[in-house]
Amino acid sequence: MELQLTPIKQRFPISPEIFEMPKTTSIIENTSCGRDTNRYAKIIKPIPHIETNKSPFIEANTKSVSLSHLEKDCIIPVFSKDNEKTIAHFEFINVVKNAVNRVFPHHQITQPEVRISHQIKGRIPSAIHKSAKELLDHEKTIYYERMAFIMKIPSITDTINGNKLALTVGGVRAYNTENLYSKKTIEKFKFFVGFQNMVCCNLCVSSDGTVEEMRVGSVNELQDKVINVLQNYQSEKHLQQMKELVNYELTEHQFAQLIGRMRLYHYLPQKLKNQVPNFSLNDGQVTVIAKNFYQDERFCRDEQGKINLWNVYNLFTSANKSSYIDTFLNRNLNVFEFTQGLIKALNGNENYHWFLS
16 A cells, blocks of 8 residues: 655644743743743843854754745645544644743744755656656655754853753654554654753753653644643753763773773673663764764863763764664663763762773
8 A cells, every 4th residue: 555645735823922032031931831930040041142053963864954845845644544644844843833932932942953854755646657857846746754853042051061051942753653554543753852062063851851752643732742841841950960970070991991881782692781771872873982082172081081971971962963863862862861870880880880890
């Protein structure tokens, strides 16, 4: 059975309200959702604009596209047995944008940075007998199997080890995780709220701000769940955990030991691997980490050959930018938890000790 695709042009309603930065206060006030968000107050600074690095938040085999392109030029896959449409990529982005505007009504957000991969090409039925080079533009159809995006709130920032971080939200959608040959059913999304390191555009996410599989049946349910994550994200706790990384360091010998153990991890017998905390970066990414220990001017070792765990963490997140879209967020979360585990290892915890022994 062939996958059926329907060229649906449905716009998700966007609130016409315009939200402006307050001139006299830097406290977030959330009147539309009925939740207290003053816990962000300590990290909010009245900075209207941040100069961003042009480096993308994910590389791999992705390319940048506009939200308008997704909305106007791409068809929307359907569930083939009942021809019900899926939630489109642009609808997902607009849902998140509206949710952020509700939770942070006095803060501006940047335009979405969208990365896509795995283009699926097609043609309209009337062009079935034409060769590919004879197809006219209106006879071609496309959509993208995988999509990731981020949006920043540049007025909410903090600094760690000289690196400015901005509050960032984003999501991932991968049609390859859906069974499009069945009837319409629950759809799966990934969503996160965390920070982006403005020095290198690396994303910093934690478990309480990340949902690795958000299962929803409608756009409204998707928005409700996104708002719930935003409201329950503990930003100050996340920042404190990252700031703590600066207080711990590895010697060059310990870092070399860590690199070797990370290479060995994926070849461990399953029984032994089950006893060791998970590490999800692949061997090629570990090679990049080892190279950048010496060559990355932003996060390399110091003159004594030592490196603090904040820099180690950024070497990890930089290497993760080569992951495919559908594994990118999971690996990003894993390296944060892994780096937190290295603190435990340095403090004598046996679970992570294997990586430094």
